Amino acid sequence: xxxxxAPRVSSLSPPSPSDPLPRLRGVLDRxxxxxxxxxxxxxxxxxxxxxxxxxxxxxxxxxxxxxxxQQLVALKSRMENYEQVLKGAAGLFAASGIVTxxxxxxxxxxLELDRSLPGIQATGYAAMVxxxxxxxxxxxxxxxxxxxxxxxxxxxRPMYGVIVYIEPFADRNLRAFGFDMYSEPTRREAMDRARxxxxxxxxxxxxxxxxxxxxxxxxxxxxxPVYRHDQPHETVAERRASLAGFVYSPFRATDLMQSxxxxxxxxxxxxxxxxxxxRENLLFESxxxxxxxxxxRDMPVRIAGRTWTARFRSSKLFENHAASQQPAITLVCGIxxxxxxxxxxxxxxxxxxxxxxxxxxxxxxxxxxxxEAEGASRAKTAFLATxxxxxxxxxxxxxGFSSVLLQDSLSDEQRKQLVIINRxxxxxxxxxxxxxxxxxxxxxxLTITLEEVxxxxxxxxxxxxxxxxARETGLTLRLDASPxxxxxxxxxxxxxxxxxxxxxxxxxFTDEGGxxxxxxxxxxxxxxxxxxxxxxxxxxxxxxLFTPFQRANNxxxxxxxxxxxxxxxxxxxxxAMGGRIGVASHVxxxxxxxxxxxxxx
Numbered sequence: 001x002x003x004x005x006a007p008r009v010s011s012l013s014p015p016s017p018s019d020p021l022p023r024l025r026g027v028l029d030r031x032x033x034x035x036x037x038x039x040x041x042x043x044x045x046x047x048x049x050x051x052x053x054x055x056x057x058x059x060x061x062x063x064x065x066x067x068x069x070q071q072l073v074a075l076k077s078r079m080e081n082y083e084q085v086l087k088g089a090a091g092l093f094a095a096s097g098i099v100t101x102x103x104x105x106x107x108x109x110x111l112e113l114d115r116s117l118p119g120i121q122a123t124g125y126a127a128m129v130x131x132x133x134x135x136x137x138x139x140x141x142x143x144x145x146x147x148x149x150x151x152x153x154x155x156x157r158p159m160y161g162v163i164v165y166i167e168p169f170a171d172r173n174l175r176a177f178g179f180d181m182y183s184e185p186t187r188r189e190a191m192d193r194a195r196x197x198x199x200x201x202x203x204x205x206x207x208x209x210x211x212x213x214x215x216x217x218x219x220x221x222x223x224x225p226v227y228r229h230d231q232p233h234e235t236v237a238e239r240r241a242s243l244a245g246f247v248y249s250p251f252r253a254t255d256l257m258q259s260x261x262x263x264x265x266x267x268x269x270x271x272x273x274x275x276x277x278x279r280e281n282l283l284f285e286s287x288x289x290x291x292x293x294x295x296x297r298d299m300p301v302r303i304a305g306r307t308w309t310a311r312f313r314s315s316k317l318f319e320n321h322a323a324s325q326q327p328a329i330t331l332v333c334g335i336x337x338x339x340x341x342x343x344x345x346x347x348x349x350x351x352x353x354x355x356x357x358x359x360x361x362x363x364x365x366x367x368x369x370x371x372e373a374e375g376a377s378r379a380k381t382a383f384l385a386t387x388x389x390x391x392x393x394x395x396x397x398x399x400g401f402s403s404v405l406l407q408d409s410l411s412d413e414q415r416k417q418l419v420i421i422n423r424x425x426x427x428x429x430x431x432x433x434x435x436x437x438x439x440x441x442x443x444x445x446l447t448i449t450l451e452e453v454x455x456x457x458x459x460x461x462x463x464x465x466x467x468x469x470a471r472e473t474g475l476t477l478r479l480d481a482s483p484x485x486x487x488x489x490x491x492x493x494x495x496x497x498x499x500x501x502x503x504x505x506x507x508x509f510t511d512e513g514g515x516x517x518x519x520x521x522x523x524x525x526x527x528x529x530x531x532x533x534x535x536x537x538x539x540x541x542x543x544x545l546f547t548p549f550q551r552a553n554n555x556x557x558x559x560x561x562x563x564x565x566x567x568x569x570x571x572x573x574x575x576a577m578g579g580r581i582g583v584a585s586h587v588x589x590x591x592x593x594x595x596x597x598x599x600x601x
Contacts, residue, residue, distance in 0.1 A: 034345040045334025053327040060322035064295040067266050068312035078260050079303045083200045086224040089247040093226045095405050108167035119256035122173045124166035127245040131158045172210035179209050194223040196236045202304035205272040217252040218283050257284040265318035274307035448491045448576045455488045456481040462499045476514030486526045487600040494573045501566045502530045502593050510534035525596040536587040546571040
């Protein structure tokens, strides 16, 4: 930009007192503009310093909260895995009726818990023995090769919950053999809760009988009831009457939590309470030194019917990493730049280019900060994908084990229970696959392989596969395909996933009538329609129906299971294959979902 100098006033012609130019030039000559620029620059520097300080503090708090939530997820995941182990053990009793000591030892040994789920003290079975059968029970166990076996603690009680199997059967665990857990109030409360609910129950804080005089730790136990397989247990009264015993796992809190909480930048305290944490209900603390952490957060966690409070505190390592010199650097640099600006106003225009360079450098710094924020979002997606992958390991074991048991000779009740376990496992596996699909899509890792696909043939295969599901619910499933064989360009597996998801949804939300699948040419596209006679979708929900975790909710209709991911994934897949997807619906009359894919010419 060209600068035009102000006209000079001749010394021979004195300026008029009302002329503003001499006064303005006098101010400029005294450096008034430089001082004004310096003041403005310092104000901007203080604002940037304040913004930078607040931004880094907010980012550190968010990072701490994210780390705490990751640790909480790790704890819940680990405890759910232990619960699955107990469910498998209960399934062993349900399948066999009577499990021998050798069978129990072999079963636990094959789980390899010390490698796959470290931190568990033992896995055992406690039998419920009425008081009048105590002597007979002791005689049976003694005859089994334990001549000195006696229920302890001593005393006559109306009911005993006696540990008869415990693996590994060595070292500390030998102290628990024959122990009556039902004699201790805290354990009894958890056993009664598990018995009445039919679900896993976590006990309060106890001292395990495995403890010696050295390295004493707080402990707790997880129980899952085992009912007599030939007796009903649908109601509380039936459960109490048919209770045979409990599969259970004792945990030494410190041994377990040290294998769960491995992060060095987060300190953890775990309390057996949903109220105010105190030292009396402390289960575990990762750091014994008392210090005032900069960040801390109490988070409740519900596990097997019991609420713990997890207190997360930032460690010195976290705080050192979170402490940034950038706000101070911003302040110092800002002041320096202000002074430089003050000096540059006395120099010629060439110095201004240096100032512009400094501005560009600051812009790059802000761009770098933005890139770091985007990296944190990608890290979240990667974490979710990793957790989903890790969940499949125990889930595949459950599905495989139940499938093997279904091949044996079973009673109707046993087969029904195993079918439920197997079906639930498959449903959960499908959920994990959906989560992996949506995270892959969000991370930009979706791969589409286009090829020529016979659309009518693919639709017929999917209708045949889902025909049994429709027939079991009293519905009809009919394919109305165009006479010609429509060849489309699409990813065969992804197209099959979309079709199966839409037909399954139609069957799920249809109580009577049926579902019709149509296939017809639509210009240069093939259009597939899935029309049902179901409950329909309210108009206000159509706009968000293809958004992740959004599910149709028709007031007055019963709720259907689902995650809200299927339609979102289907939309992304169809669009990636060059098509579109949509829906039309009338409440009470049904819905019509459609999508298009390019034809092959």
